[in-house]
Amino acid sequence: MRISKHITVVASLAIMVSGVIVGGFNTVSGASATKTISVMYWTNFDNPGTNAIPKLINAAAAQLAKQYPGAKVVLDPITTSSESTYYAKIDLAQRSAATAPDVVMEDSFLIGSDASAGFIQAIPKIKSWSGWQHFPAAMQNVVTYNGKVYGVVNSTDVQLAYYNAKLFREAGIAVPWQPHSFADIVTASKALAKHDKGIVPAWLYTGTPLGEASSFRGFEVFLDGTNDRLYNSATKKWEISGPGFTATWNFLAAMRPYTEPESDWSNPNGSSTVNLNLMPANQVGIVFDGSWVSTAYVKAGPKPDPSFFTNFKEARFPTNGTGGYTNQSGGFAWSLSSRAGNSKLGLAMIEDMSSAGNIATFDAADGNIPPRTDATTQQQWAAINKVDPVLTFATNQLAVTNYRPNLPQYPQISTEIATLTGDISAGSMTAAQAETAFAAKVTQIVGASHVVRMTK
Amino acid sequence: MVAPLIVFILAFIGWPIIWTMILSFTNMTITGPTATHFQFIGFANYRQLFSSGSGLVQSIFLSLYYLVASAYIGQALFGFALAYLMLSCSMRVRKTVGSIIIICWLVPEIIAAWMWFAMLSDGGTLQQGLHAVGLPYQTWLISHPMISVSLANSWRGVAFSFLLFSAALSDVPAELLDAAKVDGAHTWRRLRSIILPLLATTILIDFVLITLGTLNDFTLIFAMTGGGPGTASNVLSVFMYQQAFSTFQLAYGTAIAVVLLVIGAIFSVIYIRTLRRRGALNFVR
Incomplete structure (x- = not known):
């Protein structure tokens, strides 16, 4: 029978396609209960052994729970073999509400691209947050696309x-x-x-x-x-x-x-x-x-x-x-996923993670330059500059720096x-x-x- | 009985193929405006893919190299040779060697890849061992990446062909071989005129399965060389992954998947037709 012949051929094709396709689409479990939000981040970003990001998230989560009793934060760590794999993974995860996090760690150069894809949402209310004014114009611009703000930078470098x-x-x-x-x-x-x-x-x-x-x-x-x-x-x-x-x-x-x-x-x-x-x-x-x-x-x-x-x-x-x-x-930023289960809590979490104290602690551990000016006056940042003079030298280079389109x-x-x-x-x-x-x-x-x- | 089968095939087997083909005619990307608002762009992906300098020709050549070296030579030929030689070995030797070969097969692919990476990489086990006896070693993963990944795949996959041929060889009537021996047929003649013709169907079935498995293989090569150095081991599956997920051109990657699909289909159709002519595959009339 001709149908039988075709079924055999289709079966052969299917074996191949399943092998070809399945490898690319991983899913990540998300948490979107009313008072539980998830934060997706790239573990490779941390200096080995510092666990600076989990510490930052946990510190901010404790502050969030005080502001919003009952609020919980779930860590959604992504470990990859390369930077580009992380970018692909967070974008694939944000295609579905079932896998999208509430807050996601974005490389700042992808902000425009992911915003235009509809993966992350504009956060206009961030401009009324007291901390926003401490971010220099350059740091505000790298998270701005088409006149709208899509994130808050947590680190920069030269x-x-x-x-x-x-x-x-x-x-x-x-x-x-x-x-x-x-x-x-x-x-x-x-x-x-x-x-x-x-x-x-x-x-x-x-x-x-x-x-x-x-x-x-x-x-x-x-x-x-x-x-x-x-x-x-x-x-x-x-x-x-x-x-x-x-x-x-x-x-x-x-x-x-x-x-x-x-x-x-x-x-x-x-x-x-x-x-x-x-x-x-x-x-x-x-x-x-x-x-x-x-x-x-x-x-x-x-x-x-x-x-x-x-x-x-x-x-x-x-x-x-x-x-x-x-x-x-360059630098990374915290953004709010378009499919966030609780945008209000997500935004509050971004603000907490971006406080002067939290940013100073985080960037001191990972050797980044703090993107907000008042973080550089924090005790943690002063302490790391004493033992790592390279950071002071690096911070001085910001005067002549450029940013990617x-x-x-x-x-x-x-x-x-x-x-x-x-x-x-x-x-x-x-x-x-x-x-x-x-x-x-x-x-x-x-x-x-x-x-x-x-x-x- | 036929209706549920057709539904099953369309839903779970046919749809991924159809969706892959549909995507290959779009400009869908991982990120950017076309990630969610993609358009149909006709054959643009295929025109780009088949234009000079796209890397497709090299990737097809490397995939075929990998197929011949690791599947046909490393797994089928070597698996047959092992199975044949074991016929004249004692039971103890057969059990020991057979167990070792099967253990290689049981090792998960990613672990096998890591083991071979650890052995062949710069400063790896092989280099250390050769250095200890005063011999130089040029990092194979860099100087001979295709030989390296082919060796690893042969090591891992030889057990399948070995088991298939061992079972088929045990079914060859001993009296037939004895009669040929009495008639003066030497080992090579017995192999060529009796054993190989009797095993022809088994060989073809082995070829069908290892061809599809090898053409689609991704994990081993990606973990050992990442398709490199440069593009020296960029077989089709790795080329597809890189275009889809590293350069974010998802639809372009699916066009490469379709090319891979067609190549696999050509091999499958040839083998299946040959098998049918030999009266095998009774379910395909």
Whole structure:
């Protein structure tokens, strides 16, 4: 019978499809009883062993219970193998009321994207909260999309060029070191490579396995040192090429012989490799990384090591010869899910988690920079700055920092950048090819009428 | 009896296929405005997928490499060789070897992946062992990622083919082999002219099952190499996952799933037709 034949074929297909599809859709149990709210967060964000987020949630939950007797908070921890998996998981969870949390920890660059998807809801009442005025305009802007506020930032950072003073001296490079152009970085990396072939001269985040970090601190922060930008908020155009882009792509290609091997950057846990293995073993010369790295090595940190602070020093991110310095900041935020079972309690919980005291305790434990000004005057923040002077140096960089475009197209463009940085590192693309491919990809994503080529 | 069967197939088996195909013609994403308000965009995903530089051709090649190396050679051929060689072994040897092979099969896939990762990675067991005897080791997961994952999948899956062939070999009439021996047929001739023809149906059934299992395999490769380094082990299933869940292009990922589906279907139809010609699969008339 022909039907029987077809059933056999369909059965074969179904075996395949079930295997293909099931892997992607995980569900997370949510809690939406009237007085019970859930908070979904990324466990990997915490410095290992600090449990700073659970402590923050529990502290805020206790305060919430005093304001709203009977209110309970359920922790909804998500542990993943990469950042992008966390982003996918929270978005998939928020597609259904059965799995959506009330409050969710969002990477600030996804705020616009998740707001436009309808996953998180605007929280206009936050503007009447007494704490809101303590967040500087820049910190309010990163959670604002289309004129509406979608979250409260709980942490921010800057990028630093950590350099190993011991290796620098041995390689004959003057210390303290402060590059003033891309060429200065290449020159130092070359000298380090010549001095010791067994070390990684420079660690530069690159390729898709390291996700957003490759785009953010492997490309964009360097582009910020030129006159070009990813997105021009005045003209509302995406910049796709120009002298700054050329200089940045060329810089990445020039650095290729001196950066970490593919075995390191193709590992999604590459940041642990460099932060917790290569740096304390003095096996890396320069590391372009977030300002939180040093906190792991303070006395009460997960990997106490006083020698870290004598071996590693910090340099500012240079502009490419135009004078001054640059930087780029990120950060995570607490947002209210559109499918929250109890939005009122959820908003109150966000406010409690964002109090000056709670933010100071949380950011001190995880080595972040507090996003609200009055948190930096708290005793907890002063205490961590005494033992980790890098944080004071980092906080001073906020004056020259930049933020990512908070637009729905950014996550996809960021992924394309990460892919191209990996192509350069793998040697499968030249700088010129990457520049051409980037322009084509961005044009394809946002449309030809929304892009511009810079000429100077 | 037929109606409930059709309902069951449509609801639980047919719908995922249909929904996957529908999504592949949309611009649905994980995040952004098209996450919830997606539109039909015709064949745009397929045009992008089949354009040069999309990575599809490489992924198809890697999937076929993985299929041949780990399923046909590593599992079927090696499983048959083990089962055949065990015929002439003592019961004690057969029990010991058989138990070890089955234990490999019982190990959950993610644990098997981790064990092989721990063995082949930089600073892993193999490197330490070779270093101890003064031999160099180039990290296989980086230098030979496809051989590494194929080895791991062969190790894990050989038991299935081994058990299937052991059962089939025990059904080969001993008097037939004895008669051939008396007539002067050597080992190779007996294998080629008697055993393999008698086992043909078993071999085809084994091929059907291990082909589908291997083409769809995701966990082992994703856990061991993540599709890398670069895209060196980016088989179709990993390519699909990355596009759908790492770059957030969910609909584009489903288009890759459909390609995977078609490749699996082609293999399945060929094997099932061959089996039917041999009179096997009596439920398919």
